[in-house]
Amino acid sequence: MSVLLHLCTSGEWRAALDAGALRPPGPFVHLSRPEQVHLPAQRLFPGRRDLVLLVVDPARLTDPVVDEPGVAGDPGGMRFPHLYGPLPTSAVVAVVPHRPPVPPVLPEPGDALGRALALSLSLPVRRAPDVRDVPGGVAVRDPRFPHSYDNNRLLLGSPVDAGTVAAAAADLSVPAALLSWPGAAAVAAELATSGWEATELLVMTRPTHPPLPGGERAEVLAEPQVRAFRTEAWRRDLPAGLPDRDEVVAQLVGREPLTGTVVAVHEVAVRDGGRVVAAGQLRVDGATAAIEAVETEPAARGRGAADAVLARLVRLAADAGCDLVVLEADAADWPRHWYARRGFAVAGSVWEMARRQAGGATQASSR
CATH class of the missing domain: 3.20.170.20 (Protein of unknown function DUF952)
Known part of the structure; x- marks a missing residue:
């Protein structure tokens, strides 16, 4: 090595x-x-x-x-x-x-995939107040944000069977798991037949050079300046009939400053009339940076705002000394194709698992 x-x-x-x-x-x-x-x-x-x-x-x-x-x-x-x-x-x-x-x-x-997985598996560990060893990896727990999967889940990088995943989640009362070893699809499929919801996330990577065109419209803001935008985005994404919906939204927005205590976080946004209409987040961890939560409000879509945000995020990563940017995209949703047209290539996949509650609904998620 x-x-x-x-x-x-x-x-x-x-x-x-x-x-x-x-x-x-x-x-x-x-x-x-x-x-x-x-x-x-x-x-x-x-x-x-x-x-x-x-x-x-x-x-x-x-x-x-x-x-x-x-x-x-x-x-x-x-x-x-x-x-x-x-x-x-x-x-x-x-x-x-x-x-x-x-x-x-x-x-x-x-190893672009290895670096991407290292970041996605280690950041939650560094951020969590409670980390426990489990077969195949660790469990992270944070009682301050019980509705956030990202802060309360199993992080499994080594092969284990479906029963082991379910038992560890039940024993530690965590509602979610991330399966990130090659061949995890079979375990995800088995869990999906026994009370879990499975989502395949494509790990996509791109060098920071060449830069993406544009970005001049996007600006770097402090986290409080994008908080209202994030709050409305979560309200749109979560089901209207979700129990404790206001509390769920408050937790998902309130957890954000915690990430900045372990990696360098940059918020990038496009504003129209002083109001944020598109935003994205960059998490810098040495030479690797992760792009998170690129989103445009519905009324502003189709005007290039997300392109400007993404271009500025990639440029910020390069300015920070990163040679690689990574992200995760739902394998079944259209943004994967949008990212691919902008130079991101699929390096592998992971499986995000969420336990269903009685009646078949999943708890509020938190990616």
């Missing part, structure tokens, strides 16, 4: 995203090869399972990397790569949770 690793706290990484680099506390940033990282982890953070591993592409480093001895107690002759300079966030192709003894999945720099 060609990547190098750096172990740090989620807070240290979030600060580095703002600064553009993680700076060494001394003369160098201590890096490890995958087979070595357990040694500094045990020495510096014994028993900790709330850390992250930065997956570094050494080809993107401009300062010298020197193999040097570690400390007394390391195996004889072992040498570690030391970066003599700051670690640019643009050299970090993925950020994955460090939860020993579970081995981390470390994508290679050129």
Whole structure:
């Protein structure tokens, strides 16, 4: 494996995203090869399972990397790569949770699907106040937002059977699951026959270059400036007869600032007469960025507003040092074709599962 690793706290990484680099506390940033990282982890953070591993592409480093001895107690002759300079966030192709003894999945720099999955699986873990190990992955739970699937679900990256998924969800009282291993379609289909709703999401990726044309109409706004737009969008999307609909909408909108505590979040919008009529969100996590929630209000559709938002999002990702943008699109809905015409290619798929309530309805979802 060609990547190098750096172990740090989620807070240290979030600060580095703002600064553009993680700076060494001394003369160098201590890096490890995958087979070595357990040694500094045990020495510096014994028993900790709330850390992250930065997956570094050494080809993107401009300062010298020197193999040097570690400390007394390391195996004889072992040498570690030391970066003599700051670690640019643009050299970090993925950020994955460090939860020993579970081995981390470390994508290679050129593995677009692996990088996309690393972001979709690790961001909820970094954001959650409660993370539990389950067969095939973890469960994340946040009692502040019980109506949000994104904050309360199983995140499963390794194969398990349908019964195991159902049992883990019931045991931990989570209403949803994300199945992201190859061949998960069969498990999704089996769950769909026993009280679950299955949605295939296509993982679509695009390089940040070449840029998309346009974008001049779109502007970067603060999250409170798009809150009213998001609130109305959720009201349109959720069933009118949904129990506690106002509370559901409030939770789905209110959870948004939490994401910005673990990755860099940018809100982009097009305004007409001062009012937001289209918006989208960019989540930057090192060299990988995720596009979320591109939407135009019905009365403003067909005028290029979403194109302007998307173009500005891709440009922002490039300006942040990202070489890859990723998103998830419903395999059964038209936006997948809209994204494909703008250079996004399908790299794979995942399955979003939601437990049905009595009477066949699903709980309010929250993508």
